Amino acid sequence: MDNRLDIVFSALADPTRRSILRMLLEDDMAVTDVAEPFEMSLAAISKHLTILTRAGLISQDKRGRVKWCKIEPDALRDASVWMQGFGQFEPVNLDDFERFLEGELAPPAPPLPDHRS
Amino acid sequence: MDNRLDIVFSALADPTRRSILRMLLEDDMAVTDVAEPFEMSLAAISKHLTILTRAGLISQDKRGRVKWCKIEPDALRDASVWMQGFGQFEPVNLDDFERFLEGELAPPAPPLPDHRS
DNA sequence: CGCATATTCAACCTAATGGTTGACGATTGC
DNA sequence: GCAATCGTCAACCATTAGGTTGAATATGCG
Known part of the structure; x- marks a missing residue:
């Protein structure tokens, strides 16, 4: 997986990660709060957040022991432009x-x- | 992988498949011709085409022994709508x-x- | 008919994905 | 200081994804 689009599209291909993005669209959230509505472990959510971060779709800002997650809509731009080609x-x-x-x-x-x- | 978006985004997450889509943007093509520029087996390309078909991104029309592949840009609409939300x-x-x-x-x-x- | 061409199928392999659990390092608050 | 909280790490597991090869199935052509 070298290409930037690979990373963005495969990040978007998971429903949990898209749900997370929708949640973050509302407001910035701590990792624990992101995980709360899901029926999977915190570690799993943490991994999803890492993937979203590597795709540039969110950013994470650690303040104290809390890591705040924030959506980064710009990262969708390349993928969006690519799709508009069709x-x-x-x-x-x-x-x-x-x-x-x-x-x-x-x-x-x-x-x-x-x-x- | 149940959701429609899962299928579309994960279909788009592969660079070979995106290349195929770009090629089909130019013109409809037979499976063998699609496979020609790639350095992988015809069977592999055939699988990629199946995935693109299941995602609705292309359609395949068998005429005689040749199966023509045609791009279906409408299928990108759902994903595009989703992305535009951001x-x-x-x-x-x-x-x-x-x-x-x-x-x-x-x-x-x-x-x-x-x-x- | 008989052979070449077009495409898929089946079996297999390797590596990546998405999940688990338990331990761990930071940080905060009583 | 110490216990609770926040989040990640490491090891593991099952499933899927992407590729191979070789055989099989249509179809077209001379």
Whole structure:
């Protein structure tokens, strides 16, 4: 795994890590708090956070014994630009995104309505 | 790996598969022709194509003994929508996107994500 | 028909991934 | 000072991913 895109895309390929990113979208969080809603060990979450950090998707700032995690949206830029290269698709907006998030949090819902005429 | 995004992102996480997508962006290709520039077996490429197909990123149409591979840009939409969700917080995406559009690979006038302030 | 071509299948190998547990080093607060 | 808390490290385990090779299955052509 040499390429930057490899690292970013494979970081994004894990649902736990995407959930973490969604959480951090709301606010910065300590590692323990990030781990709290998940049904896996703290060590596992710590590993996920390391992967997200190496992908540049988050940054971690240790203050005292607490390590604060902060989202770094810039890192998605390369991947986003790459994908736009295929971009014969329709505009996306915040409504779509929110609907999409609900879809992923509630698995039975389909990912997206088809808005390609 | 159940989620749709899991499949798309992990399909995109491999450099060989991204190369294949770039090639197919130019034109539809037979499996053998896709494999030609790579230094790996045809079987390996065949597997990559299966993964891309399952991710919905390409489609394969068998005519005679030749299986034609065709890019399916729509499948990137979900992932793109997801990523744009992070872009809402920083305008940097738009600048880069526009710069990218002025570059060589640019498809014509794709609409920008709606910021909606 | 018989052979070459196109693609996949099956078995196998190695390395990476995602998880566990328990011990450990820092830091904080009583 | 000492115990609790925060987070990582190390060792381990099971599964998946990406590759190989060789055989198998279609299909096209002379």
